[in-house]
Amino acid sequence: MKPINIGLMGVGTVGGGVATVLKRNAEEISRRAGRDIRLTIAARRNVEQARELVGEEVAIVADAFAVVDHPDVDIVVELIGGDTVAKELVLRAIANGKHVVTANKKLLALHGNEIFARAQEKGVMVAFEAAVAGGIPIIKALREGLSANRIEWIAGIINGTSNFILTEMREKGASFADVLAEAQRLGYAEADPTFDVEGHDAGHKLTIMAAIAFGIPMNFGACYLEGISRLDGRDIRYAEELGYRVKLLGLTRCTEDGVELRVHPTLIPEGRLIANVNGVMNAVLAKGDAIGPTLYYGAGAGALPTASAVVADIVDVARLMTADPEHRVPHLAFQPDQLKDLPLLPMDEVVSSYYLRISVTDRAGVLAEITRLLAENDISIEALIQKGSLSEGTAEVVLLTHRVKERQANAAIAAIEALASVTCPVVRLRMEELNG
Amino acid sequence: MKPINIGLMGVGTVGGGVATVLKRNAEEISRRAGRDIRLTIAARRNVEQARELVGEEVAIVADAFAVVDHPDVDIVVELIGGDTVAKELVLRAIANGKHVVTANKKLLALHGNEIFARAQEKGVMVAFEAAVAGGIPIIKALREGLSANRIEWIAGIINGTSNFILTEMREKGASFADVLAEAQRLGYAEADPTFDVEGHDAGHKLTIMAAIAFGIPMNFGACYLEGISRLDGRDIRYAEELGYRVKLLGLTRCTEDGVELRVHPTLIPEGRLIANVNGVMNAVLAKGDAIGPTLYYGAGAGALPTASAVVADIVDVARLMTADPEHRVPHLAFQPDQLKDLPLLPMDEVVSSYYLRISVTDRAGVLAEITRLLAENDISIEALIQKGSLSEGTAEVVLLTHRVKERQANAAIAAIEALASVTCPVVRLRMEELNG
Numbered sequence: 061m062k063p064i065n066i067g068l069m070g071v072g073t074v075g076g077g078v079a080t081v082l083k084r085n086a087e088e089i090s091r092r093a094g095r096d097i098r099l100t101i102a103a104r105r106n107v108e109q110a111r112e113l114v115g116e117e118v119a120i121v122a123d124a125f126a127v128v129d130h131p132d133v134d135i136v137v138e139l140i141g142g143d144t145v146a147k148e149l150v151l152r153a154i155a156n157g158k159h160v161v162t163a164n165k166k167l168l169a170l171h172g173n174e175i176f177a178r179a180q181e182k183g184v185m186v187a188f189e190a191a192v193a194g195g196i197p198i199i200k201a202l203r204e205g206l207s208a209n210r211i212e213w214i215a216g217i218i219n220g221t222s223n224f225i226l227t228e229m230r231e232k233g234a235s236f237a238d239v240l241a242e243a244q245r246l247g248y249a250e251a252d253p254t255f256d257v258e259g260h261d262a263g264h265k266l267t268i269m270a271a272i273a274f275g276i277p278m279n280f281g282a283c284y285l286e287g288i289s290r291l292d293g294r295d296i297r298y299a300e301e302l303g304y305r306v307k308l309l310g311l312t313r314c315t316e317d318g319v320e321l322r323v324h325p326t327l328i329p330e331g332r333l334i335a336n337v338n339g340v341m342n343a344v345l346a347k348g349d350a351i352g353p354t355l356y357y358g359a360g361a362g363a364l365p366t367a368s369a370v371v372a373d374i375v376d377v378a379r380l381m382t383a384d385p386e387h388r389v390p391h392l393a394f395q396p397d398q399l400k401d402l403p404l405l406p407m408d409e410v411v412s413s414y415y416l417r418i419s420v421t422d423r424a425g426v427l428a429e430i431t432r433l434l435a436e437n438d439i440s441i442e443a444l445i446q447k448g449s450l451s452e453g454t455a456e457v458v459l460l461t462h463r464v465k466e467r468q469a470n471a472a473i474a475a476i477e478a479l480a481s482v483t484c485p486v487v488r489l490r491m492e493e494l495n496g
Numbered sequence: 497m498k499p500i501n502i503g504l505m506g507v508g509t510v511g512g513g514v515a516t517v518l519k520r521n522a523e524e525i526s527r528r529a530g531r532d533i534r535l536t537i538a539a540r541r542n543v544e545q546a547r548e549l550v551g552e553e554v555a556i557v558a559d560a561f562a563v564v565d566h567p568d569v570d571i572v573v574e575l576i577g578g579d580t581v582a583k584e585l586v587l588r589a590i591a592n593g594k595h596v597v598t599a600n601k602k603l604l605a606l607h608g609n610e611i612f613a614r615a616q617e618k619g620v621m622v623a624f625e626a627a628v629a630g631g632i633p634i635i636k637a638l639r640e641g642l643s644a645n646r647i648e649w650i651a652g653i654i655n656g657t658s659n660f661i662l663t664e665m666r667e668k669g670a671s672f673a674d675v676l677a678e679a680q681r682l683g684y685a686e687a688d689p690t691f692d693v694e695g696h697d698a699g700h701k702l703t704i705m706a707a708i709a710f711g712i713p714m715n716f717g718a719c720y721l722e723g724i725s726r727l728d729g730r731d732i733r734y735a736e737e738l739g740y741r742v743k744l745l746g747l748t749r750c751t752e753d754g755v756e757l758r759v760h761p762t763l764i765p766e767g768r769l770i771a772n773v774n775g776v777m778n779a780v781l782a783k784g785d786a787i788g789p790t791l792y793y794g795a796g797a798g799a800l801p802t803a804s805a806v807v808a809d810i811v812d813v814a815r816l817m818t819a820d821p822e823h824r825v826p827h828l829a830f831q832p833d834q835l836k837d838l839p840l841l842p843m844d845e846v847v848s849s850y851y852l853r854i855s856v857t858d859r860a861g862v863l864a865e866i867t868r869l870l871a872e873n874d875i876s877i878e879a880l881i882q883k884g885s886l887s888e889g890t891a892e893v894v895l896l897t898h899r900v901k902e903r904q905a906n907a908a909i910a911a912i913e914a915l916a917s918v919t920c921p922v923v924r925l926r927m928e929e930l931n932g
Contacts, residue, residue, distance in 0.1 A: 197641025205633025208807030371644030
């Protein structure tokens with residue numbers, strides 16, 4: 061069968077990984093795909109550096125547009141990132157009738173609706189396994205493996221940098237700032253870590269998973285984002301005393317009132333498998349109505365794991381590129397005319413349990429006041445511990461609530477903060493059982 | 497698009513689950529598949545019982561051959577089990593040009609080579625996601641998700657009954673016999689549990705995964721099987737003291753000398769995610785050269801989880817049944833002419849670490865004798881604990897070895913058992929780090 065020609069745009073860490081995997085595993089890949097897959101042309105401004113990464117036999121150009129316009133290229137791999145020039149290149153590749161494989165979560169979360177519509181018109185495929193959770197084949201699992209299910213919710217540890225930081229904070233008792241500095245030294249965090257630690261990256265990935273799980277358009281704008289940068293090591297310790305681990309989760313749930321789409325630090329019972337996913341590793345827990353809970357775990361970043369997903373997409377596309385589009389799996393799992401614009405639930409309407417830490421001055425009756433305010437807001441308490449000694453003038457009340465609407469939790473928190481004996485803003489973390 | 501007609505053979509627990517999922521999630525499934533999928537005909541000897549499980553709108557026949565011969569049936573679902581009549585039915589369905597979805601691990605492990613060859617000749621698909629690890633889409637993950645990788649090894653907890661028993665033995669300190677009785681009462685174990693607890697079922701599933709991972713024919717006959725029925729609760733406790741959990745693992749590894757294919761109780765470091773998969777749940781840990789270790793977790797049995805896999809296969813087959821076979825994923829991941837008959841490694845040649853428990857009488861120098869015999873067989877010791885008191889006349893020496901060939905371990909064990917001071921056969925369990 062005719063070999064498939066790959067054009068690569070963006071030859072950095074992951075691009076080098078793709079070249080390595082295609083070369084090293086050429087025989088295995090060809091034995092599986094039933095055709096040879098060869099990297100024909102690659103684009104990077106610095107041609108010499110690209111040469112070192114992709115080897116002698118690949119044509120190298122400085123201008124990525126030369127790749128999308130190249131007549132021999134069957135599949136374009138976009139690893140440039142961002143949503144400016146990458147968007148232009150992907151749209152042009154589609155216009156040129158080329159299939160696209162991309163790892164660009166931001167591009168899809170922000171412009172996926174447009175890109176998939178164009179691809180549909182032109183009858184080409186846009187594959188994006190590498191955009192979510194690196195090497196883990198989670199897109200394939202959600203889109204094909206769970207196709208018999210109504211997917212109820214997904215909870216993912218989908219940002220390795222944040223998970224590394226949270227793991228170190230717990231294991232070493234270190235502060236966010238100290239661990240961040242270490243992560244930067246190790247290359248696990250960028251010089252500007254905002255994108256990772258404030259939840260943007262996880263939000264992009266979550267947006268893509270929600271679209272596939274529920275058959276809705278991409279709607280990153282509606283995603284609630286709360287990062288880990290203000291997380292206090294004390295809360296990780298207290299959570300542990302109560303039997304919980306704190307993880308930055310991307311959570312999406314389909315409820316009768318709308319779809320939840322939220323990224324925030326979350327307490328998870330320590331017995332859950334996902335609570336024990338540590339370091340830079342990723343995991344996605346998905347609940348289907350037939351299959352129940354199911355978890356997918358692996359490396360969420362890195363040259364070779366990400367290349368594993370990119371090349372798996374290439375094999376999939378290579379198999380189906382000459383087939384009638386009706387034989388293909390729809391980009392967003394559901395047929396394009398079957399997407400539903402379900403309402404996105406505002407954060408105020410989301411139902412969750414809460415961890416609250418309240419700093420109080422030594423005054424008789426303060427606990428009674430707090431519990432009264434919670435009761436007035438229909439919030440019942442699941443557990444309560446008191447830290448520090450009231451006799452020394454201050455103490456901390458740490459409590460876990462049952463499930464209530466965020467609006468109620470906010471009202472109760474505002475009322476508690478208005479108490480004279482409450483000395484600081486209340487620390488509030490959300491808590492998920494992840495069992496049903 | 498034309499609806500797809502399903503013919504179901506075997507309407508028991510899982511068959512009822514398939515009918516339920518197809519009905520309950522008909523809208524979601526059709527929105528994904530782009531065509532309606534309807535259960536048209538079902539076969540079960542007891543027609544009344546079948547009627548209760550599949551509902552009024554499905555034709556019911558007593559003779560399963562009426563399903564495979566039915567002109568309107570596009571896809572035959574085989575849920576009868578076993579390898580006698582099920583084999584006949586599957587081969588006849590293929591001969592009739594029908595696509596087949598099956599959950600029958602035994603049939604494929606024993607007769608898969610013949611079945612896939614016939615399917616290839618007739619240009620039909622045989623899909624079998626439900627045959628391994630129930631609802632977990634592990635076949636899809638290994639075959640498509642990891643297609644860029646040289647898969648190095650797979651380790652799976654793939655028998656829920658055994659995992660339930662081991663979990664209860666550990667958590668309650670109960671004996672195998674007591675927990676088995678409880679499992680039978682709960683419906684987690686059959687009246688004759690041999691198939692589950694002696695590793696046959698896991699061996700069938702492992703055989704299928706090895707074929708897909710390494711591109712080799714099915715070779716269940718070469719699979720080493722050792723079950724959990726003779727496992728002593730003491731060894732689970734001692735393993736835990738040393739930082740390990742005991743799991744019944746199916747293990748397959750591609751080495752330079754051949755393919756390992758073995759099922760046995762295995763010590764795993766307690767920090768590994770897979771060591772914490774408890775109860776009836778299943779998990780498969782696969783290591784690819786690009787992706788690294790990756791884990792898939794979920795329900796390995798049960799009506800709805802298994803139906804989740806069966807119906808996902810139906811959707812896959814429905815999409816591709818009218819496509820040119822070159823657009824399909826090969827049954828065993830590799831193109832049929834690209835399978836390699838790699839040698840299977842005899843158990844004597846397998847390299848592993850070992851847990852040994854040696855019962856000794858009180859005699860000065862017995863430890864020196866044991867360590868000398870190990871050294872003579874080039875076996876070094878990683879950890880050693882002594883249980884019981886030598887002063888009371890007997891003691892147990894528990895030790896962990898470094899990695900050696902099973903042949904060496906056997907020789908050392910035989911020599912140790914020949915010592916006058918060794919009172920019982922040595923208990924030997926294998927140990928795997930599962931980290932590279």
